[in-house]
Amino acid sequence: MVAHMLVTGIIAIFSAIITAAPTEEFTTGRFSVETHYASRNKPLIARGENTTVIANPSDSNVHLSPITIGTRTFTLFFDTGSSDLWVFSDQLSKEQAGSHTLYSPSSEAKELVDYKWNITYGDGDQADGNVYTDTVTLGALKVPSQAVGAAQSVSTSLTEGTADGILGLGFSSINSIQPNVEPILFDNIKDRLDQPIFAAALKYEGSGTYDFGYIDKKKYEGDITYMGVDSSDGFWGVTFDGYEAGDVQTKSSIKGIIALTNLTRGSDTGTSLLFLPRDIVEGYYSTVAGSKFDSSLGFWTYPCSGNSDFALLVNAYKAIVPAKYINLGATSEGSSTCVGAIKEMSTSDGVDAIFGAIFLASQYVVFDPNKPRVGLAPQVGMK
Numbered sequence: 001m002v003a004h005m006l007v008t009g010i011i012a013i014f015s016a017i018i019t020a021a022p023t024e025e026f027t028t029g030r031f032s033v034e035t036h037y038a039s040r041n042k043p044l045i046a047r048g049e050n051t052t053v054i055a056n057p058s059d060s061n062v063h064l065s066p067i068t069i070g071t072r073t074f075t076l077f078f079d080t081g082s083s084d085l086w087v088f089s090d091q092l093s094k095e096q097a098g099s100h101t102l103y104s105p106s107s108e109a110k111e112l113v114d115y116k117w118n119i120t121y122g123d124g125d126q127a128d129g130n131v132y133t134d135t136v137t138l139g140a141l142k143v144p145s146q147a148v149g150a151a152q153s154v155s156t157s158l159t160e161g162t163a164d165g166i167l168g169l170g171f172s173s174i175n176s177i178q179p180n181v182e183p184i185l186f187d188n189i190k191d192r193l194d195q196p197i198f199a200a201a202l203k204y205e206g207s208g209t210y211d212f213g214y215i216d217k218k219k220y221e222g223d224i225t226y227m228g229v230d231s232s233d234g235f236w237g238v239t240f241d242g243y244e245a246g247d248v249q250t251k252s253s254i255k256g257i258i259a260l261t262n263l264t265r266g267s268d269t270g271t272s273l274l275f276l277p278r279d280i281v282e283g284y285y286s287t288v289a290g291s292k293f294d295s296s297l298g299f300w301t302y303p304c305s306g307n308s309d310f311a312l313l314v315n316a317y318k319a320i321v322p323a324k325y326i327n328l329g330a331t332s333e334g335s336s337t338c339v340g341a342i343k344e345m346s347t348s349d350g351v352d353a354i355f356g357a358i359f360l361a362s363q364y365v366v367f368d369p370n371k372p373r374v375g376l377a378p379q380v381g382m383k
Helices: 003-006 156-158 185-192 278-285
Strands: 031-033 050-059 063-069 072-077 083-088 110-118 126-138 141-154 165-168 200-202 206-212 225-227 237-240 242-245 247-250 255-257 273-276 292-294 298-301 310-314 317-321 325-332 337-340 341-345 353-355 361-369 373-378
Touching: 083 126, 110 141, 126 185, 165 353, 225 237, 237 310, 237 373, 242 278, 247 278, 255 273, 273 278, 278 341, 298 341, 317 373
Parallel strands: 031 050, 072 165, 083 141, 255 353, 273 341
Antiparallel strands: 050 063, 050 206, 063 072, 063 126, 083 165, 110 126, 126 141, 200 206, 200 361, 225 373, 237 255, 242 247, 242 310, 273 353, 292 298, 298 337, 310 317, 325 337, 361 373
16 A cells, blocks of 8 residues: 555544644745755765755755744755654754754744654655644745654664755645644645645756745746546555657556655665656666666666656656656766666555656646646746
8 A cells, every 4th residue: 555655654543623723924825935956976876775945956866945943944855755744853862863953842832742753754764753833934934833743763864864854745644643633734824825736846956946825837838737636545646648758658557656755775866766667667768778777776777878758648748757867877986877767666565656856857746635636747948
């Protein structure tokens, strides 16, 4: 089941009435938050190892954005594959805290006594702690009494990462807070937005945006193609009609989820990958001269000069992922062999595909949780 793949240890959600916390007035029903791009500074693969929020890939290709909790600003990873909002806190050991910005509850914060959260991501990364309500500021919008997870324990890989925590943008049914449901951040702001939607315009090796409350027509070309979402497992589940690569085209359906969660243990590029069924992966690499599967890496490799776009099909629309987005870089410094970001999805994961950051970097993606549906259009400059 998908929920068990991406988030394990999530308890059953007790029956509760979810009400949106009031937000401070802001004038436009939309706003912007920016981040900055940080380039990769290490080899890609180590063998054996109404609001706009600007997002940047870090050196591990994670898109990070600022959010303020209380009076302190954190750099968070926005994830459509989970729904918890949590941050590193001063309740962590020095070793686990690392160099992260730490949440220290202010006098205005309120601890929810006996409330806990515990989340395990698909790659085995785990974090847990207690729960506070505090004022959260996203762009121009302040949300008082927002539930925030204060980490008391985190996995080593999270400590070594660049994000100070995660803001989940999945559906509320997969939130891990217990014993009772607390409204997730988007549920607390959606009624204050011009439209109860958000959109992602992530970029290839550069700054991108998360737009809350509106669709920015300056960021895409043509019309938006919408597709229905299966949210029964709490994720943004979509089904494409097929794919195209070179002379290869298949019209069989591809069911998967749109998620930025790191899914591959032993790789620092999990959030950049496009996970697909084996026959599609093999079909794609058959169009790339010199490609082969490297079992020691667990990735397909090919000459760095290799070049083949990949497109997902929905109705008459082709969502094209350019070849350069699929090239994750050389296997080691100075190597002429590169690693491909299209990777086989394990049949035990309970879903056919994960459409990750390289897919989102090519599209303007509209998330409409009320319908629910997802809209796609090529980002400006992609054609």
